[in-house]
Amino acid sequence: MEGKGAEEAADCHPRLRIGDKVFDLNTATLADQFSQVIPIRDQSLRVLLELALNTGQIVSKHDLITAVWPDIAVTDDSLVQCIKDIRAALGDVDRTLVKTAVGRGYSLCSDLDVPVNPIARPRLLISKLRSTQGDLEASEIAEEIGEELAIFLSHRSGLEITTDAGHRSDAQYLISGRVGKRGSDYRVFIQLESLDNGTSIFAESWDYSSEDISDLPAQVSAKITHLLRIHTIMFGGKHFANRPNAELAPQALLSKAAFHMCRFEIPHWVEARAALEAAVKLEPENPIALAMLASMATQLTPQVAFRSLPDDIEHVFKLANRAVELGSNIDFVLRTRGNLRMWLRGDHEGARSDCERALGISPTFHLAHLTIATSDILAGHPTEGISRLNEINLMGPKDPQYPNYMSLISIGQMLLKSSDKAFAAALEGHEYNPSDSWSALVYAASAAGRTNITDTPQFQSLLARIDLPFSHFRDMPFSNSKDVDLLEERLRSVGFASA
Template sequence: MSDTAAAQDVFHFGPFVLDLHRGTLVKGSTPVFLRPKAHALLVYLARNMGRIVPKAELMDVVWPGVYVTEDSLTQSIREIRKELDDQEQIRTVSRRGYMLVGSPRVAEEPNGRPIVAVLRFRNESGDPQREPIVDGFAEDIITGLGHSGSVTVLARNSSFQFPSQEPSAWADAASRIGADFLVEGSVRWSGEDALVSVTLVDGRKLQQLWGQRYEAHDVELFSVQREIGEQIVNRLVSRLDEATLQRAALRPAQSLEAYELVTRALAILRGQEHVEPEKALPLLEMAIARDPSYGVAYAHLAYCKFSMRRYDEVDHKALEDILLIAIRAATLAPGSAVPPRVMAVVRLYLRNHAAAEGDLRSALSLNRYDADSIEQMGYLMAMRGRPLDALAWIDRAARLNPIVPPWYHFDRALALYGLGEYQAAAEALQLPPRRQLWHRARLAACYAQLNDHERCSRELEAVFEAFPNYPLVWIAREQMPYERPEDIDHLVEGFTKALGLAGRPLGREH
């Protein structure tokens, strides 16, 4: 048996190790003995660790072709708990099933690596049209540092909350986002020539460690980005893996104009209030016309097209066409984590969950500290019915992105709802200052599960006041990319209860 195959047959949960190849269950060095049916039940729960397994599924697997009542299942669960001497290791989720609680495999922790925050660079050109390209320049430094694997880089959302400025502001930035080191800088243009100034700051001592000025003409700017990343890493670690640096040397755009068009499109796609992908689409198409080999532009084009169709009727042909664009992006930019991340989200909505997970793991192998990919893995785990795994991934993303974006709370709420922790899910949904109708509908479902008639009705009335025929049950069944029908049914159950409390019909059905 290969090491990989053997590892797949060994499960760790709490102080216990279940080895299917050897047929053993041990606590430390002490064997734990279970009767055959209880052992088979534990094995199946271990193979689905972190997932809520319905009672009917467990009974079909452990007692195939035999009619038994739930009492047999309950008795076996009781036996396992007694032998494990732990009532919490196997969790009962009311009316849904059982789940074995273990430690999911998440992205690698920093392990003492320096934590670096690249602050938003100053645009000293005096031209606001240059703002996106200055942001893109700083963001690409973040990406390059993340590729190196030698430092932990905080996500753009958090570090860009603090513009590069006077030393008096360094302490606030370092303390609020927990960075050991800050990178601040500015870009100034004279025609097509750029003057870049960069400073590396010790976030604890609030001292400048290194500073440099660079001059670049047109696409030379991309070489400057890489050189800045190399010099920062060299000053923060004693050894630098040349192989990871080579991998970090992504093929840049061949046209600064194409690069600027992409950065302008991203500024639209990342809008805080209302994202309008239809406005970003022509910019991305123009960027590709300027540089047909610009792989990352194709990746963002694919995501833009996906965003425009996300809340429409599911059109598999359209999604497959979008996936082909993302695959082309991956071919043109094999060292970038963006194309596989986009491929993952499209495959998820094509209901190809295993392939989506594979894409995300590919993205993380390229950039293990990409908070967007890590958080997206959390969402995927929620859609695969693995809520504990989802929470672990989202927590990991939040450590890299300490000023948490709204969607982290929304995705955390999905995982908590899946666990039946409706109060915690409602609290997560309430954290963002603004919620769309879909999030208010989900909040109503949480309150309905808690039998909180007043709050449920208030949220639901707000939804129907804005959209009288809002098809929340249809959206749950047709638009939410859950892998397992029982998870869809669980969400529909909440909406059905909410509609009942409000005295409203179910609405649009399929």
């Protein structure tokens, strides 16, 4: 494919998906799935362009050398070095993307059929914090806090951090604030906004002495990281939620799946799973895609009956283990395997090990805290589990898991024989999600002994609507069967056994 044919290829397919990378034929640039340009030597880039213009076809060494070095005599070694550069840039360790035709030349394996829509990482603009006019010390503190926030948040790979106010128009999030002096202390106000819809995600003020104010950036960045994570999971994929999977690139598929996963309903579960299967097909070595697909095995646990889970457990762990091999430095990947260990194998020690490693990477990762807290409650340490869940609730506004947090707290309180606290927590969880059978089941157990509630028609109607078996607690990975006996006895006492 040369001359006019090559021009037509560029016009028809200005972008090629090569593994998880994107090559733009019009600009001759190679980018990752976040649209970040990958640096590559000029000659290597020209070799890649020739291969891309003839994708799927063998291009002879002679043709490549003639195209890249038209007036220079070079040896095959120069071409071989370019091929090495290209494979390194593509991450093509198995040589499946740039293939060698021995004695003939090279061919590029890319996908022309699926439209490439790489999505950029959300951009967070940290604007300069304002300070009390004329107060030099407050101005210096404001500048220091802004710098420290940029440093702390830059470690979050899912975000692009900028302090350039010129990027406000293409930023999705904005951190702003001010520092004022009150006597010998300082009041610091920080706000996180979504620029897409103008809503405030987080706003808080702190009073600090000049000696303690150095601790503030770490505290603020931890809270902002936690809130941004929840916000991007819940809303980051809304633009892709109703788009056909065939139109989406891997990163968009993951965003779409995350959007559906946090809705905790069967139709959303089906949509999320389909998107993840498509993403793994496109990028079989993407650790986050593999981990997300593996996590679907427990995504609706304990909201649905365990017998309804369709996954082959061995296959699930194959996905999870491979994800850890490829992404051992990714908190979500580690937490996913830990969560699977707990729910599917009752391996509380392994679950804690994986989740503690995840927290070593991201100390505020709420899902890792959730798995450890759940494990504590199920493994006979309800006090510790309740304490950790309460700490999660203090991290910020209620997230989609909040009803589950309260139901788990209620179970822990029932095991501690604290009936009033158990009922209050279960009622809170049930009222936040009244159609959820899991929250209703825990609420029913917590109501044992409260005949003013359990004898009412409304309560009996609630029992009839619970779409979970009496054995649901027994199917959970409790370490002590006596804990299950206690919970089942409470269910019997309110009439659920015969419901």
